[in-house]
Amino acid sequence: MERLFLAISCAFFLAGILYALLALTSGRYRQSSWNLLAIAGGFIFQTAFLYARGQVHGRCPISNLPEILIFLGWAMAIIYFLFGPAYRLSLLGLFTSPLVFLLQLPGLFTPFDREAALARASGSTIEPWTELHVSVALLAYGAFAMACVAGVMFLVQERQIQRQKLDALFYNLPPINILTKTILRLLGLGLGLLVLAIVSAYKIPGGTEGHSIAPLYLILAAYSLLLGTSIIRGIAPRRLAALAILAFAFPIISLWMLSPSH
Amino acid sequence: MDSIVCIGLSHETAKVGERERLAILESDLPEVARAICEIAPITESVVLSTCNRTEIYAASTAGPQPIEEFLRDHFALADTSVQLYQKTKTSAAHHLFRVSSGLDSMVLGETEIFGQIKKAYHTALEAGTTSRHLNRLFQQAFQVGKYVRHHSSITRGSTSVGSVAVDLAEKIFGELSKCNIMVIGAGEISQRTARSLHSRGATGIIVSNRSFDRAEELAGELGGRAIRFDDYPAEIPNTDIIITSTGAPHHIIHPDAINHAMRQRRGNPLFIIDIAVPRDVDPMVAHHPSVYLYDLDALENIATQGREQRREQIQHCDQLITEMMQKLKLTPPTQGGSGKEEGGDTQAVPTT
Numbered sequence: 001m002e003r004l005f006l007a008i009s010c011a012f013f014l015a016g017i018l019y020a021l022l023a024l025t026s027g028r029y030r031q032s033s034w035n036l037l038a039i040a041g042g043f044i045f046q047t048a049f050l051y052a053r054g055q056v057h058g059r060c061p062i063s064n065l066p067e068i069l070i071f072l073g074w075a076m077a078i079i080y081f082l083f084g085p086a087y088r089l090s091l092l093g094l095f096t097s098p099l100v101f102l103l104q105l106p107g108l109f110t111p112f113d114r115e116a117a118l119a120r121a122s123g124s125t126i127e128p129w130t131e132l133h134v135s136v137a138l139l140a141y142g143a144f145a146m147a148c149v150a151g152v153m154f155l156v157q158e159r160q161i162q163r164q165k166l167d168a169l170f171y172n173l174p175p176i177n178i179l180t181k182t183i184l185r186l187l188g189l190g191l192g193l194l195v196l197a198i199v200s201a202y203k204i205p206g207g208t209e210g211h212s213i214a215p216l217y218l219i220l221a222a223y224s225l226l227l228g229t230s231i232i233r234g235i236a237p238r239r240l241a242a243l244a245i246l247a248f249a250f251p252i253i254s255l256w257m258l259s260p261s262h
Numbered sequence: 263m264d265s266i267v268c269i270g271l272s273h274e275t276a277k278v279g280e281r282e283r284l285a286i287l288e289s290d291l292p293e294v295a296r297a298i299c300e301i302a303p304i305t306e307s308v309v310l311s312t313c314n315r316t317e318i319y320a321a322s323t324a325g326p327q328p329i330e331e332f333l334r335d336h337f338a339l340a341d342t343s344v345q346l347y348q349k350t351k352t353s354a355a356h357h358l359f360r361v362s363s364g365l366d367s368m369v370l371g372e373t374e375i376f377g378q379i380k381k382a383y384h385t386a387l388e389a390g391t392t393s394r395h396l397n398r399l400f401q402q403a404f405q406v407g408k409y410v411r412h413h414s415s416i417t418r419g420s421t422s423v424g425s426v427a428v429d430l431a432e433k434i435f436g437e438l439s440k441c442n443i444m445v446i447g448a449g450e451i452s453q454r455t456a457r458s459l460h461s462r463g464a465t466g467i468i469v470s471n472r473s474f475d476r477a478e479e480l481a482g483e484l485g486g487r488a489i490r491f492d493d494y495p496a497e498i499p500n501t502d503i504i505i506t507s508t509g510a511p512h513h514i515i516h517p518d519a520i521n522h523a524m525r526q527r528r529g530n531p532l533f534i535i536d537i538a539v540p541r542d543v544d545p546m547v548a549h550h551p552s553v554y555l556y557d558l559d560a561l562e563n564i565a566t567q568g569r570e571q572r573r574e575q576i577q578h579c580d581q582l583i584t585e586m587m588q589k590l591k592l593t594p595p596t597q598g599g600s601g602k603e604e605g606g607d608t609q610a611v612p613t614t
Contacts, residue, residue, distance in 0.1 A: 161430065162548075164560045166567075171418060171429075175436035177531065234528025236551040 002052040006070070006107050009045035012038050013101040020094040024168050035093045036085070042100065043077040050074060053112070060131045066107040068138065068255055073100040075142025076149075079186070083146065089174050089182060095149045129204040137197035137216065141251040143190030144223065147183050148248035154179040154241035180237040183244050187227045194220050215254035222250050264305055264395055267326040268354035269333065269346050270317030273368045280344045284337055286311040291382065292389035294336070299391045301328045306396045308386040310361075312378050314368050319358065321395035325350060352587070353595050355399055359583050362407030364416060370572045371416035376407050406586045413582055416575045419568030423451060423561045424458035426568070427535050431459060431503055434533050434554060439463040444501040446470050446494050447508035448480045451537045451558075455505050460484045468501070470494040472508070495519055499526035507537040513544040520547045527552070535561070 016038025050071060053061030062068045076096060084092040157173040160166055174182075194216060201213045226243050229235055235243075271284060286294055291309050298307040298320060306321035307329075318329050326348040334340055349357045357366070362379050364371040383400040386392045392400070411417055420426040428438075435441050443464050445456045448471045456467060467486030470493065471477035477488035489497065498504070498519065508514060515534070524532065531552045536543040541557055548555040587594040 157433065161434065161554050164556065164564065166419075166429075166564055168415075168418070170433060173433075175433050177434060178436045230529075234530075236529045237531065238551045240529075 002049050002056075002112060003108070005045045005049040005052060006104060009042045009049060010101055010104050010108060012042035012045065013097045013104070016042065016093060017097045017101065020091070020097075024094075024172070039077060039080060039093050039097060042097070043074070043081070046070065046074045046077060046104070049107075056112075060135050062134050062138065064110070065256065066110040066112075069103040070107050071135070071138050072141055072145065072255070073103040075139045076100055076103075076145050078139070079142050079146045079189070083182060083186070089150075089153075089178070091153065091169075091172050091174070092149065095153050096146065099145065099149060127204060129200055133197050133200040133204060136193050136200060140190045140193035140197055141255070143186050143193060144219075144244075144248055144251050147186035147190065147244045150179050150182045150186060151241035151244035154183065154237065155245075158238055158241070176237060180240060183240060184227065184230060187223055187244065191220065191223050191227060194223070212257075215250075215257060219250045219254060222247055264321040264323055265351050266354045266395060266399055267320050267322050267329065268317055268349040268357055269320075269326045269329045270310075270315060271344065271346055272315035272317070272366065274366070275345060275347055280342070281314070281316065283339070283342070283344065284311075284316040284333070285313075286316060288385075291385045292391075295386050295389050295391040297336070298329060298332060301332055304328060306393050307391045308382055308396055308400065310379060310382040312375065315361075315366075317361075319354065319396060319399070321393070352592050355402070355592055356583065356587065356595050358399065358403045359406040359410075359587070360580075362403040363410035363579055363583065364407075365410075365576060365579055365583075369421055370569070371411075371418075371421075371575070373411070373417060376404075376411075379403060379407075402590055402592075405590075406583060409586055410579050410582045414575050414579050416572055416579050418575075419571050420565055421568045421572065422565050423537070423558070424455045426561045426564045427455045427505075427556070428458045428462050430554070430556065431464075431533055432462065434531055435502060437463065439465055441502040442466040442468070442500055443486075443503045443505065444468045444470065444494065444497055445480065446491075446504065446506040446514070446542070447472075447538065448476050449507035449509075449537065452505045452507035452535075453480060455535060455537065456480070456484055459503065459505075464503075468494075468497055470497075498523040498532075501532070502530070503533045503535065505535045505537065506542040508542050510538070510542060511540060513542060515543040515547060517544055517546045517549070520550060520553060524550055524552060537561075 016035060019034055019038065050061050053067060057063055060071075062071050077100060080092060080096050083089060153173055154176055156169060157176050157179065160170045161176070198213060198216050198220065201216075226240070226247060230240055271281060273281065286309060288311075291311065295307045295309050298304055298309070298318060303324050304320050304322045308319040310317045310319070318333070320326075320329055322328065330346055330348065333346065358379075360366045362376055364373060364375055367375050379400070383392070383396075386396070420429045431438055431441070438459060441459075441464055443456065443459055443466060445452055445467065448469060456469075460467065465485060467481065467484045468489055469477040469481040469484070469486055470489045470491050471480070472491045474488060474490060477491075481488040498515075504515070506515065520532070529552055531554060534543055534547065534553065534555045536555065536557045539558060543555060543557075545555065547553055584594040
């Protein structure tokens with residue numbers, strides 16, 4: 001059943017991408033409820049998948065890399081709903097959906113061993129601080145992923161303005177100033193959540209032994225430097241966008257390093 | 263049985279002098295509409311009068327002839343060569359649908375005409391000169407106009423230098439109300455561009471001109487302030503959009519000045535619209551990562567592209583109108599949907 005939920009979720013995200021691309025290439029794209037519906041549908045089935053896996057594990061479903069990636073995609077969808085409509089970020093969904101789709105794709109081909117997971121769950125206890133630490137860290141990663149998406153949108157829009165060739169994307173993408181502000185807000189949100197994740201790690205009984213939080217400090221330092229420099233000294237928005245994209249390599253590498261299966 | 267008739271002239275059939283003769287003041291519209299309804303056997307009328315067209319839509323059993331006579335008499339056209347087009351039944355309806363979709367406008371796809379038709383209809387409604395025939399026709403026209411705009415790209419893209427500049431400014435800064443604008447040299451195109459930005463909410467406008475009186479005049483019109491010509495470099499760091507069109511034979515804005523200003527702007531973008539020929543701004547300025555420089559050619563190229571894109575949409579829009587007419591149980595005219603055909607076809611517009 002979980003795999004079916006995941007497949008339907010992927011289908012929703014893919015349908016959203018195809019609809020927007022077809023509309024854009026035909027020059028008749030309009031921001032409509034269909035765009036939102038595709039992501040909402042994908043999000044509902046993502047949630048259903050994570051809930052079902054949570055029931056199997058008896059805790060937050062982040063036991064292997066594919067599950068962690070799906071959780072990250074879920075966090076991105078939540079942040080999309082917070083930022084997209086609130087700041088009228090047209091096409092944010094189109095740029096978010098492919099990344100979420102790719103994050104979920106490994107899950108479709110992963111043999112989730114239900115019996116083994118149930119057996120492990122029956123012998124383990126739930127540690128709330130660990131759950132909080134991991135889930136908040138992943139939400140922070142979701143914010144950084146969305147900053148990366150906004151960075152890509154910025155570079156696409158800015159390239160059109162620089163090259164003096166305006167196509168359908170130009171008229172549908174948000175203004176670059178709004179995208180710059182969005183990147184800064186997302187970096188701020190991500191950093192806040194990351195600090196909360198680090199603090200919660202110290203509340204885990206037994207301290208941070210067995211929970212390497214060194215990569216989190218590294219990510220905190222990298223993003224703090226980016227945000228701090230931007231606020232205090234000012235960075236050219238193009239550089240900020242490019243750095244927001246490059247910096248997302250840190251969370252991605254840390255996910256691979258910290259995944260339970262690694 | 264009453265049928266719909268349309269009689270009038272537009273920018274496509276009449277020169278501005280002729281259009282002026284038939285222009286009707288907004289305050290006179292109810293009176294003219296009532297006067298037309300007093301002509302037997304006309305039962306309903308709507309008068310549409312804009313700078314590009316004057317058209318009378320009416321419900322009549324006698325065709326457009328009585329209205330034409332009224333117009334020739336009312337506007338004293340007897341001694342002129344002014345030609346009025348006449349459309350009847352579905353041809354009249356088709357024409358109105360094209361007008362409401364912006365396909366008959368001077369600036370193809372412009373949306374202002376939709377509001378003007380709405381206003382004309384409401385004026386007639388309040389004057390009591392519409393009933394079931396025209397009420398239904400105009401509701402259909404609004405429906406078709408919205409449908410065509412929603413399902414085509416007829417409104418997409420900018421078609422003039424001023425509107426390209428405004429679109430770019432909005433795609434760089436978002437809200438223009440928070441932008442500081444500096445106009446250097448109050449030439450005609452720079453004035454028009456500044457007015458376009460002002461009409462979209464820009465308020466912080468500075469005008470710098472060699473003739474300070476002229477600068478004050480334009481600044482007063484745009485609700486901004488005038489500065490001496492020598493003072494403009496000092497204002498660059500606080501400016502988001504520069505519109506420059508001086509008659510200087512050499513560059514007046516150099517990379518050094520912009521690099522210095524950009525350090526103070528802490529990464530905030532600067533949009534420079536250089537409309538001068540020869541150019542006022544050294545093209546090297548565009549190498550700064552946060553500076554967006556557009557000269558007259560670049561703006562004109564985009565405007566031309568926009569106009570071409572809209573022209574490419576005409577056929578698609580006509581298909582959409584045909585589609586909508588079929589849905590509305592109206593038989594579309596058979597002459598390729600150009601809407602230019604004279605006279606009417608044999609099918610009456612169902613108005614009940």
